[in-house]
Amino acid sequence: AQTVTQSQPEMSVQEAETVTLSCTYDTSESDYYLFWYKQPPSRQMILVIRQEAYKQQNATENRFSVNFQKAAKSFSLKISDSQLGDAAMYFCAYRSATSKLTFGTGTRLQVTL
Amino acid sequence: KAGVTQTPRYLIKTRGQQVTLSCSPISGHRSVSWYQQTPGQGLQFLFEYFSETQRNKGNFPGRFSGRQFSNSRSEMNVSTLELGDSALYLCASSLALVGGTDTQYFGPGTRLTVL
Numbered sequence: 001a002q003t004v005t006q007s008q009p010e011m012s013v014q015e016a017e018t019v020t021l022s023c024t025y026d027t028s029e030s031d032y033y034l035f036w037y038k039q040p041p042s043r044q045m046i047l048v049i050r051q052e053a054y055k056q057q058n059a060t061e062n063r064f065s066v067n068f069q070k071a072a073k074s075f076s077l078k079i080s081d082s083q084l085g086d087a088a089m090y091f092c093a094y095r096s097a098t099s100k101l102t103f104g105t106g107t108r109l110q111v112t113l
Numbered sequence: 114k115a116g117v118t119q120t121p122r123y124l125i126k127t128r129g130q131q132v133t134l135s136c137s138p139i140s141g142h143r144s145v146s147w148y149q150q151t152p153g154q155g156l157q158f159l160f161e162y163f164s165e166t167q168r169n170k171g172n173f174p175g176r177f178s179g180r181q182f183s184n185s186r187s188e189m190n191v192s193t194l195e196l197g198d199s200a201l202y203l204c205a206s207s208l209a210l211v212g213g214t215d216t217q218y219f220g221p222g223t224r225l226t227v228l
Contacts, residue, residue, distance in 0.1 A: 042221070043221065043224075044220075045205075045222075100171065
């Protein structure tokens with residue numbers, strides 16, 4: 001079974017600074033998708049960014065980018081120019097054609113002034 | 114385009130009762146998945162429906178069941194509620210592209226409290 005590991009329960013970043021959230025996963029499949037979701041205090045799960053495993057180019061969405069290392073099974077999220085609104089729980093998730101969406105345990109990000 | 118909607122948003126029940134939660138997917142989305150989120154267990158997959166058929170199921174007891182209607186709306190039912198069923202129940206919809214790896218979009222959740 002696929003597993004997703006987020007080893008940082010909490011992270012803190014100052015406003016306007018950059019922070020990187022880590023995620024590793026375990027799979028024997030070659031074709032899959034990886035996601036980062038954000039869950040603010042409202043509890044609404046919001047898609048941040050998505051990466052297809054067959055693409056070598058790292059995905060980017062405005063201030064959010066990923067560092068996808070397929071061989072190392074690593075998928076980190078970089079948030080640039082952090083804003084107060086970025087404070088939330090961040091979940092890394094994995095999905096393939098044969099598996100359900102599997103989440104990590106989450107990283108709580110605090111943004112300080 | 115409207116997002117995923119879930120009703121009710123909050124629910125309080127007592128042990129032994131049953132509950133039905135509803136989810137309306139984004140227009141055009143054909144797949145609906147349900148997740149349970151608790152502080153102790155995190156996010157756990159319950160089941161996924163596509164074209165009114167259960168396509169995937171998580172490791173939950175038979176007290177948890179679901180269904181999908183022809184308009185893609187979905188309901189999940191929990192019978193004989195236990196205290197441990199208190200959780201945030203999240204519904205997610207997707208286009209259900211070939212291969213099943215399309216992106217899931219989540220609703221705001223239903224907060225269930227069992228007393």
